[in-house]
Amino acid sequence: MKNIRNFSIIAHIDHGKSTLSDRLIQSTDIVSDRDFKDQILDSMDIERERGITIKSQTICLPYTAKDGNLYWLNLIDTPGHVDFSYEVSRALASCEGALLLIDASQGVEAQTLANLYLALENDLEIIPVINKIDLPSANIEMVKNQIEEDLGLDPDTAILASAKNNIGIEEILEAIVHKLPPPKGEPNAPAKALIFDSHYDPFRGTIVHFRVFDGRIRPKDKIMFMSNKAEYTVEEVGIFQIKRIIQDEIAAGRVGYLIAGIKTVSDTKSGDTITRKDRPCEQAMPGFKDPKPVVFSSIYPVSTDDYPELIVALEKLKLNDASLVYEKDSSSALGFGFRCGFLGLLHLEVVQERLEREYDLSLIITAPSVRYEVVLTDGTTLMVENPALFPDPATIASTREPYIRASIMVPDKYMGTVMTLCMERRGINKNYQYFSSNRLEMIFELPLSEVVYDFYDRLKTVTQGYGSFDYEIIDYRETDIVKVDILINAEKVDALSQLVHRDNAVFRARNACDRLKEEIPRHMFKVAIQGAIGGKVIARETINPYRKDVTAKCYGGDISRKRKLLEKQRKGKKRMKMAGNVMIPQNAFLSVLKSKE
DSSP states (O other), X not given: OTTEEEEEEEESTTSSHHHHHXXXXXXXXXXXXXXXXXXXXXXXXXXXXXXXXXXXXXXEEEEEOTTSOEEEEEEEOOXXXXXXXXXXXXXXXXXXXXXXXXXXXXXXXXXXXXXXXXXXXXXXXXXXXXXXXXXXXXXXXXXXXXXXXXXOOOGGGOEEOBTTTTBSHHHHXXXXXXXXXXXXXXXXXXXXXXXXXXXXXXXXXXXXEEEEEESEEOTTOEEEETTTOOEEEOXXXXXXXXXXXXESOEETTOEEEEEOOOOOGGGSOTTOEEXXXXXXXXXXXXXXXXXXXXXXXXXXXXXXXXXXXXXXXXHHHHHHOTTOXXXXXXXXXXXXXXXXXXXSHHHHHHHHHHHHHHSOOOEEEOOOBXXXXXXXXXXXEEEEOOGGGOOOGGGEEEEEEEEEEEEEEEEGGGHHHHHHHHHHTTOEEEEEEEEETTEEEEEXXXXXHHHHHHHHHHHHHHTTTXXXXXXXXXXXXXXXXXXXXXXXXXXXXXXXXXXXXXXXXHHHHHHHHHHHHHHSOOOSSOEEEEEEETTEEEEEEEEOOOOOOTXXXXXXXXXXXXXXXXXXXXXXXHHHHXXXXXXXXXXXXXXXXXXXX
């Protein structure tokens, strides 16, 4: 065990985490140059294109240090985005140390701080690494000051590196070996292992990624998952070196995988504890919880013929993504679909993009909403995330909505614009502190419903890209929620309904009406678009009809001839309005999600 090191790389988005992983893998020669490709641990096309890690990976790197000893370095990669913070916490619980990566030109950002706090909660040894030192805009002294003042770490221990140009990689490997502690554990104690991830293999079933803390796990062992008491027989164990390498056993201190004929990923919950059936451990690892969806949206196929394909696609996607929650839903305007729950807005975007790419589907996504707590006059409490299920306002005693604590880091010249943005979103300013002479952290408490709309885009706009944002859900608070319905020619379009705060209802309704007026084509009859709360119309736009000049053939004669023709046309238009359907293009549903600003 003294030659094993379990570590993770933590960083803000786009600080070079995947590039550093690539260099560490290349320097230990487990992949030939011919087989190597950039972002080798990122297996999805979306991850490569966006430069983000969505699904964490694990790899075991053999490294011969300068002292001549062979060390096994287990890199447990973590997703970088705030939506997946629970997965990050489970991965960190499996490590003894972490590389804290900071961009030499960007400095310390919101998620750098958030991930550092997560690592410190897990009592990890931290090695600061200043990356991208070869950039013309790199300011190493500024970053060293931030490491000391903002993070409270020793800047003299920071390693200077450029993962892209292979600078400082050997120093990082030596620091992992000599500064991070080896794992502790009792190989002969009852087996106790932590699941930090899993993925689905179409031929072998679920492959569980785990770290053994005590005991050992071998093929043919009867194991038990402690959260749901499910029992399986282990078929195969091994380690990850890009490919799976079969081993005789995974003993205390090591990281590996197991295959046990598990049919679905949802059986293997991240953070759960594995133990032996015949010799169980006394208590499970702390910190386990079921990831709960916070953002809800409905997904419909553009063509109703694609509904069977959407069912199959969601079932397959659920095998690889245990945190996706969905149930059947239907709409009079869009037909049959599914109401889905997501961990956050990025998770929603990723699921939508994977469904469209991997399963070749064209989809309509309704406006994202959050889960509200509604207390009725008879004392019962409902959890409502779908506008279609919002109860009659006469039966509602009170409504409550989820609040978040948002940490926003910005250069101080943007303080005023960020303050204005947060106040517009019903934010409460709790605190702000200067980390350096020109950078500060602002703490706001905000309703989650205001953040899922377009907050992140607006923050990036008002801070010219320099603002960084991290959040955590804190509690539910009393609020005044109303259901805004969109009517087209007096017909309710349920897919466009939104649950919003009463103060924002008029703005949201006007925005939706403006957007729909731009997207819905003109018809042969007048089309009225209205936003309403119950029976009260609060916004309206009208699309004027095409008009044919029916009097063009009248050359002179009495005015009554023209009047007769115009009257005939008016009656025809009235009849057409009663019988005609308004064609709503797919873009119209998507446009309502975008802010006018």
